[in-house]
Amino acid sequence: xxxxxxxxxxxxxxxxxxxxxxxxxxxxxxxxxxxxxxxxxxxxxxxxxxxxxxxxxxxxxxxxxxxxxxxxxxxxxxxxxxxxxxxxxxxxxxxxxxxxxxxxxxxxxxxxxxxxxxxxxxxxxxxxxxxxxxxxxxxxxxxxxxxxxxxxxxxxxxxxxxxxxxxxxxxxxxxxxxxxxxxxxxxxxxxxxxxxxxxxxxxxxxxxxxxxxxxxx
Amino acid sequence: xxxxxxxxxxxxxxxxxxxxxxxxxxxxxxxxxxxxxxxxxxxxxxxxxxxxxxxxxxxxxxxxxxxxxxxxxxxxxxxxxxxxxxxxxxxxxxxxxxxxxxxxxxxxxxxxxxxxxxxxxxxxxxxxxxxxxxxxxxxxxxxxxxxxxxxxxxxxxxxxxxxxxxxxxxxxxxxxxxxxxxxxxxxxxxxxxxxxxxxxxxxxxxxxxxxxxxxxxxxxxxxxxxxxxxxxxxxxxxxxxxxxxxxxxxxxxxxxxxxxxxxxxxxxxxxxxxxxxxxxxxxxxxxxxxxxxxxxxxxxxxxxxx
Numbered sequence: 307x308x309x310x311x312x313x314x315x316x317x318x319x320x321x322x323x324x325x326x327x328x329x330x331x332x333x334x335x336x337x338x339x340x341x342x343x344x345x346x347x348x349x350x351x352x353x354x355x356x357x358x359x360x361x362x363x364x365x366x367x368x369x370x371x372x373x374x375x376x377x378x379x380x381x382x383x384x385x386x387x388x389x390x391x392x393x394x395x396x397x398x399x400x401x402x403x404x405x406x407x408x409x410x411x412x413x414x415x416x417x418x419x420x421x422x423x424x425x426x427x428x429x430x431x432x433x434x435x436x437x438x439x440x441x442x443x444x445x446x447x448x449x450x451x452x453x454x455x456x457x458x459x460x461x462x463x464x465x466x467x468x469x470x471x472x473x474x475x476x477x478x479x480x481x482x483x484x485x486x487x488x489x490x491x492x493x494x495x496x497x498x499x500x501x502x503x504x505x506x507x508x509x510x511x512x513x514x515x516x517x518x519x520x521x522x523x
Numbered sequence: 524x525x526x527x528x529x530x531x532x533x534x535x536x537x538x539x540x541x542x543x544x545x546x547x548x549x550x551x552x553x554x555x556x557x558x559x560x561x562x563x564x565x566x567x568x569x570x571x572x573x574x575x576x577x578x579x580x581x582x583x584x585x586x587x588x589x590x591x592x593x594x595x596x597x598x599x600x601x602x603x604x605x606x607x608x609x610x611x612x613x614x615x616x617x618x619x620x621x622x623x624x625x626x627x628x629x630x631x632x633x634x635x636x637x638x639x640x641x642x643x644x645x646x647x648x649x650x651x652x653x654x655x656x657x658x659x660x661x662x663x664x665x666x667x668x669x670x671x672x673x674x675x676x677x678x679x680x681x682x683x684x685x686x687x688x689x690x691x692x693x694x695x696x697x698x699x700x701x702x703x704x705x706x707x708x709x710x711x712x713x714x715x716x717x718x719x720x721x722x723x724x725x726x727x728x729x730x731x732x733x734x735x736x737x738x739x740x741x742x743x744x745x746x747x748x749x750x751x752x753x754x755x756x757x758x759x760x761x762x763x764x765x766x767x768x769x770x771x772x773x774x775x776x777x778x779x780x781x782x783x784x785x786x787x788x789x790x791x792x793x794x795x796x797x798x799x800x801x802x803x804x805x806x807x808x809x810x811x812x813x814x815x816x817x818x819x820x821x822x823x824x825x826x827x828x829x
Contacts, residue, residue: 349576349577361577494532500572501567
């Protein structure tokens, strides 16, 4: 179970009580509310920003924004959805501010990154050295980091909100402030691109074949 | 009856994965081996994203994050955390580097072109004493762009921009963006001839003092203005004033390039122009310098690195 994962109904019930208390000025309740969500907020930020430093900055900014915005939270959506919305927008703002691709903290060149994606690029020793992107551990995390970093932030956010946060399409639409149809498209295209990047073709390369089927834009 | 149906694409398969697809799509998967293989790939990706854990933050870092957020609730401002957010560092005034940003030079050139067109137009219609007066005012406005003129000259300069731009097909203009043409602009575009990447003048709002402005800009320059119009500064052409002050800013600091953002704020009741500029520290680190200057005097009221 990933950090912050809880049964939805129980967590939502706890959140409602904590939100109410926090809005009434209960600092301990606010503290507990933030602590119960910081891990997942940080995880979202880590996946969207693609590096630890930006993720930490975005997490801090998101927590501050949540605290400041809590008096205006009206409870029409789940607190977690609202918090994800703030976190996601904070992360996208962070990326726009930095105006650069996520720094993965890796010093390898592209060829090495391709290796991390499951293919070496030369096909010579990929079978021996390529990490299994579907496996657990550091290699798998690096692979998904690298692959996610190659998605446009909006697509990355949609995939992360769906597959990491397990929000439904309507909730993601609310978080990203886009129509549900756009959410479907972004998730599908994002997953498709990740699959192309992470799945070695029969020759051991991770580069997608030219005729791979993709959804219409 | 034709049984040819298009193969399932990633959208169909992704919907299937999330149980959002129709029964018809699910039925089509039955005989689509390529689709089934692709679905397995998408499922593996989904599981990978869902299962790739993020290393949790240490307890100390979490405590710091939470306490900083709670402090923000207490005092209405975000205290500076100690774990990697951008630093706010006072920047000393530096010697003049020499040289003016190209987009300012281009703006001056546009003014001069406008002046030339005006002279041609006046000469064609036959000059009189009134034309001579107009010529002198135009000359003063060019001095203002050079950083030495008065605010009155700025007003004249603005008028020339608007009239001559309209008459010279493609010359720059200071008109609001089209979508804001009716109710006033949230932002004002720089002259198009100045630079392909000329920044937009953003309304940053009102602040009681420079520290409040610093806090507002600490983490970045806002992408959009706070209101539908620029603040009332009492100056007829804020954009030209911003150009004028940039010449002085460039002389006082050593930005490494053109401003990436320019904004207008009211600080302690005074109109203030704010620039985000690329900057290189003495240690050779590329960063951003934020400089706010009084719009009338161009004297800096705030500067820090981000």
